Amino acid sequence: MKIVLAQQNYHIGNFEKNIEKIISAIEKAKAGGADLVVFSELCICGYPPRDFLEFNDFINKCYQAIDEIKQHADTIGVLVGSPAKNPVVQGKDLFNAAFLLYEKEIKGEVHKTLLPTYDVFDEYRYFEPAFDWKVLEFKGKRLAVTICEDIWNINDNPLYRICPMDKLMEQNPDVMINLSASPFDYIHEEERKSVIKSNVIRYKLPMFYCNAVGSQTEIVFDGASLIFDKEGNLCKALPSFEEAVEGVTLNDDGSVVESTYDYIKPITHIKPNPLKYDPKLNIPVIYTALIHGIKDYFQKMGFTKAILGSSGGIDSAVTLALACEALGKENVRAILMPSPYSTEHSVNDAVKLSENLGNPYDIIKIADIYESFLSTLKPIFKDLPFSIAEENIQSRTRGNILMSIANKFGYILLNTSNKSELATGYGTLYGDMAGGIGVLGDCYKLQVYALAEYINRDTEIIPDNIIHKAPSAELRPDQKDVDSLPEYNILDEILYQYIERRKGPQEIKNQGFESALTDRILKLVNSNEYKRNQFCPIIRVSPKAFGVGRRVPIVGKYLS
Structure with a gap:
């Protein structure tokens, strides 16, 4: 089976342009002899749509887009991400979903289980978590389809009580496919590779991982989609910061025809931010x-x-x-x-x-x-x-x-x-x-x-x-x-420890920083929250940027 990843740059709410991109990629995948083409999380509407999801008209346009796209899913399977209505009275109105389109029909629908609410994410505000887990049958293969965060609960200190892949493994899948919208930061790419490889090693299945690319106001997506065979070899890495439609042929035994060995160390837990600030890193x-x-x-x-x-x-x-x-x-x-x-x-x-x-x-x-x-x-x-x-x-x-x-x-x-x-x-x-x-x-x-x-x-x-x-x-x-600030080599390190690593004043002082200076700097940070609250959007490149991903009270007294 030839599976292609379509790594594309979407525009939130621009359904006409997004549909055009998706159809173009489907046709390219068809021309290349692909059996299945995979798109990224919420590709239909763009990620993150935020409060647009509260408009019925917006959700209706998502379904209309799926209806248009599925006409091109005739001889090829298509996996797209979109909001989906929750037919059950209980819970939130929507799921963050993936739809399998084939023979001009919707053949399957899966829902995201793990809804992040940390940093720039606020998904539980809008979506209901999945409450059942089913593999998707396609051309004799059993597809374990997950969405972004669903594969990140693999460490020894899990954030969530459920691991979706554990549930899907009960149905003997042949391949893992993940639709993702994983934002860029300057330490995230290697961590992402390790998490994906850890899934491969744990479940002994190949992984097709499709990530979004492009910028949505402050959030940058770097693409860098990945394909691993069942042995944990990185077989293909799509380019960073570029649109691409590329894939490989998956053999029945879980190997990949185009396989090239690239060793990536699997991880047992998610790494914290680097202990020390390195201004030249990446x-x-x-x-x-x-x-x-x-x-x-x-x-x-x-x-x-x-x-x-x-x-x-x-x-x-x-x-x-x-x-x-x-x-x-x-x-x-x-x-x-x-x-x-x-x-x-x-x-x-x-x-x-x-x-x-x-x-x-x-x-x-x-x-x-x-x-x-x-x-x-x-x-x-x-x-x-x-x-x-x-x-x-x-x-x-x-x-x-x-x-x-x-x-x-x-x-x-x-x-x-x-x-x-x-x-x-x-x-x-x-x-x-x-x-x-x-x-x-x-x-x-x-x-x-x-x-x-x-x-x-x-x-x-x-x-x-x-x-x-x-x-x-x-x-x-x-x-x-x-005249007003400490030398930047000291200031930046203290700020990094406080903002990126969330270390309190005593923890920072224990690293050897002078007590009065530490208190002074942290007081400056907290007392100027009112200024940052009025600031324009900031292009996010670090694990913790000012803006939507850092929510600190303006009138808070902590550390001040």
């Missing part, structure tokens, strides 16, 4: 994920052009380089807005960067606007000393200029704040925190430097001076980031 794949995050956000929202403030600093430089790669240099406009405290070399560095990239740029000096604000506010401010108020006027002036140009010409503003700044509140609401999408908001400062080095791997794109000068907001004379 930077090339983070770079690729950010490019795809920008590109898909613009394409799926119907945007074509971006704007950002270019300060001559590392964050705006990396953001600009990423955006030019994702959208084309001609579609990214940089605005340089020197204030009375901006250094000449910062302006020159920003100009040189745009010249290297070839993107359009403008220089708009804000000194007169800034002085106008000060003059207007003088009766209120009186003779009070210079403070954060005057600093933030400059930042908000820049935000207003950027948004004005964006509104006039139809640009989307790219935010350039990094994760270290967002964590500690080192940013100005309605100023440098403005934007439509946060490009670097899930990258700590040292990761931003590592990205800059990667961007310059072949030639100097980001001027060397931008990379090596001391970072500064340049909102007051001789200002440096270290």
Whole structure:
């Protein structure tokens, strides 16, 4: 039996486009002599549909799409993911389901059992877990079909009380097939391979694993679908961050005709995040994920052009380089807005960067606007000393200029704040925190430097001076980031332990970090939740990003 995986980039709620993609893949699989083509989790509507699932019309469109697609499932079996109505009065109205289409009919339906509610997932909000488990009969083969999380309950500390594959094994299946929408993060791919291999070793069955690809606002899917034979050999890995329709021929004995040995160690438990923060870990794949995050956000929202403030600093430089790669240099406009405290070399560095990239740029000096604000506010401010108020006027002036140009010409503003700044509140609401999408908001400062080095791997794109000068907001004379924050090698490590690894203050101090400094940093994180709550979506590249996957009370007292 030849089984093909269709790894595709869907658009949530764009049924016409999704149907077109699915039918195209079916026809390609047919042309290649496939018996069965497998698609990813909720491919019909796109993942995650969230509260769209509460609209009856949305669910009806899913069924209409299945009716259209099944007309092409004549001589080939098709496994697609879609919401399915729950015919039972009890429980939630929907299942997260997979449909087997063949001979222009629905031949089978299976439901997802394990509904994750951690991090970016909130599936139990919408779906009822499966309450029965049946293999699907197809062309003499018994298919054990599961959906994403259903194969992740294999470790020695299970998250759930049921293991769906244990139930399906009672019916003597011949092959495991998993429809998945497994989000990218920079440590997830090897973990995913190990989990799949662990299933293969445990159940002694081949595995066909089809993952989604593409970005849905903040969540990036990397594809990298996998096929293992029953011995645990990785026979085929589809490309990361690309659409692909590829497969292999499965022999009756569970071997694969195109088998190539690739050793992957099975795991007995899910690995935690790395114990120590490594700012250079998997930077090339983070770079690729950010490019795809920008590109898909613009394409799926119907945007074509971006704007950002270019300060001559590392964050705006990396953001600009990423955006030019994702959208084309001609579609990214940089605005340089020197204030009375901006250094000449910062302006020159920003100009040189745009010249290297070839993107359009403008220089708009804000000194007169800034002085106008000060003059207007003088009766209120009186003779009070210079403070954060005057600093933030400059930042908000820049935000207003950027948004004005964006509104006039139809640009989307790219935010350039990094994760270290967002964590500690080192940013100005309605100023440098403005934007439509946060490009670097899930990258700590040292990761931003590592990205800059990667961007310059072949030639100097980001001027060397931008990379090596001391970072500064340049909102007051001789200002440096270290005036307000610890050195980034210390700050980022403490933030990583708290945010990614969820370590409390004493646990962090036990690692050798100074007590008062740890308390100060964690207090900054918690007291600035109100700022992050108003921030734009952030492209997620880590195991724990700010945004939908991290829910912390704004008014919480814990650790503060």
